[in-house]
Amino acid sequence: MGKSGILYVVGTGPGSSELMTLGAVRTLQKCPVIFYPVTQSKSGQQKSRALETVKDAVDLGKKILLPLEFSMRKNDSLVYEDAKEKCLAFLREGKDCAFVTIGDPSVFSTAGKFASMICGAGFGAKFLAGIPSFCQAAASASTVLCQAEEDLHIICGDEWFFDGRLTKELSSLDGGTKVIMKMNKSLIQILLLTVELGIEEKCLLVQNASMEDERIIYGKDFAAFAEILLADESFGKESGRYFSVLICRG
Amino acid sequence: MGKSGILYVVGTGPGSSELMTLGAVRTLQKCPVIFYPVTQSKSGQQKSRALETVKDAVDLGKKILLPLEFSMRKNDSLVYEDAKEKCLAFLREGKDCAFVTIGDPSVFSTAGKFASMICGAGFGAKFLAGIPSFCQAAASASTVLCQAEEDLHIICGDEWFFDGRLTKELSSLDGGTKVIMKMNKSLIQILLLTVELGIEEKCLLVQNASMEDERIIYGKDFAAFAEILLADESFGKESGRYFSVLICRG
Known part of the structure; x- marks a missing residue:
């Protein structure tokens, strides 16, 4: 059996790609799969500040990009469960995954919960700090x-x-x-x-x-x-x- | 009269160059002058965690590197005054200067004081956040x-x-x-x-x-x-x- 992938929880900083760390950029460059949180505007448009931040510094062309659609109207547990299952499938195949989050993953981020779910399933997660x-x-x-x-x-x-x-x-x-x-x-x-x-x-x-x-x-x-x-x-x-x-x- | 230089107060993060931001690296690459704090070990050896962090990510070969020797035995005001005069001379010549500081400049850093002195003398200072x-x-x-x-x-x-x-x-x-x-x-x-x-x-x-x-x-x-x-x-x-x-x- 091949080696399992790792989940990288990557802080992107508050919104300018200039505030991404060298480590965050390098990690995202090598990860084939990126999960990113999106919010819906009133007009139904999807927005992801985290992915917007990343796209100026990392070539996303060949990545598998998976949105996590959080919404007040939905049950977020289902969003997490669905993302977890997708993530675990990639990790089992030996593919590293990244979960991007604005600011720093340790400060008011949803990343901790997602990382716990992945670790709870027996896989490894690594946090990359970002500018709060x-x-x-x-x-x-x-x-x-x-x-x-x-x-x-x-x-x-x-x-x-x-x-x-x-x-x-x-x-x-x-x-x-x-x-x-x-x-x-x-x-x-x-x-x-x-x-x-x-x-x-x-x-x-x-x-x-x-x-x-x-x-x-x-x-x-x-x-x-x-x-x-x-x-x-x-x-x-x-x-x-x-x-x-x-x-x-x- | 030419344009004055700017003082960049650059947070380098806690110690690994991987934690430097893209903005910090780019700014240090373009600044010809870098001030860096040093501490003396018991054996008299000078150490600068900030400069150590930077040197893995930025080519320091052609830079003017100026240590700020803080010490318990000395009066730090003199260190600041001396550095200020040197910095002002470069800024007047239109040379941008950087002051590197570990972590983030807004959290327990001596950078604020130095920046105030430079601003007080009529020059501009810009802060670049770092990972605390x-x-x-x-x-x-x-x-x-x-x-x-x-x-x-x-x-x-x-x-x-x-x-x-x-x-x-x-x-x-x-x-x-x-x-x-x-x-x-x-x-x-x-x-x-x-x-x-x-x-x-x-x-x-x-x-x-x-x-x-x-x-x-x-x-x-x-x-x-x-x-x-x-x-x-x-x-x-x-x-x-x-x-x-x-x-x-x-």
Whole structure:
């Protein structure tokens, strides 16, 4: 029996192929099979930020490309199960597979779950780190997140906002820098919260870090920006919300 | 008058050139001048992990290489001032300069200070993100740091240990994953603390992530490992201590 393939979970960084690592590029070049997550836009168009990132750096011409169609309307377990079976078939044939994921696989990625399923079936998985979006957000804004004895906290916006913890945490920034991610329903309210607490000058918001439509909004403009967002009905459905990183420097 | 040069602050990742980004490699290839931090070993030998990382991916043959010799015995302000003057001279001549720093420039790097000095003198600085050591530590151990609604806290070991906060924080890991870095004097005591609190099975230590001498120690072996370290007199002076990342999964 031949040698089994390996699953490589590859972080592509937040969105520019310039942020892919040499290791990620080399690994994807040699993997014949690539699984990539896709999301559906309102108009039904499929989009994969991970694959978009990869295609500028890796020749995908001869690859087997397999989308993982996650959707709010579907049961994601079925998507995973289906992908797992396909992946296992390739691994048994000795073909290496890659699962690409934006940012870093260890930070808010679905990759961990997929890798566990593959390892649980007796195959090997290897993680390749990627630039997390919060590091690129800081780089884009030419700022630092923590230095010397400062701490850094990466927190889930919606979760902390709706249970009231965020107000408490942002009332004092002595405890280090707070990076707020995963603001889905709460983004506008969190921007206004920083203004209410008078800490907006210590904050900045980076949307779509490293992408062509990257946007940096400084705290002094949060109130005006929140007004614009409130008036924009399409905003709730667009990725600018999900791909927003708020940095509150301690 | 010609165009001024730019200072690029380039994160090289934790230590393997495979973890450098395409952007970092391209930028260093085009920069004629590279500043790199060096540390002195006990025997007086100079070492630069950042430059070691770069040299496998970038041809340094025709570069002007300028060490920044940080030392406990010297006043670092003088090192910075001297480097700043040298850097400004190149920038005025229109030569781009790079400052290489391990990991990511936004996380516990001295790069922010240097960039501020250059910007303060009226020149431009651009940050290039790198893989932070804690992301590679997770990748090396094939684990994740946070997923779904979990939070991630990057905290300074010595600081939190010696003021007693760490005992409190680790008593409950409900608040997400704690990544403990910058354990200089406290490493052994922190390992033993996790055992004392009975959370060691949720912890793992990664030393020199991505390097040839990378080492992963799982919580069940912490007590034995602490004994070995205690018996090793040379340990206190070696980089294995500084380049240790402790992951405590919530």
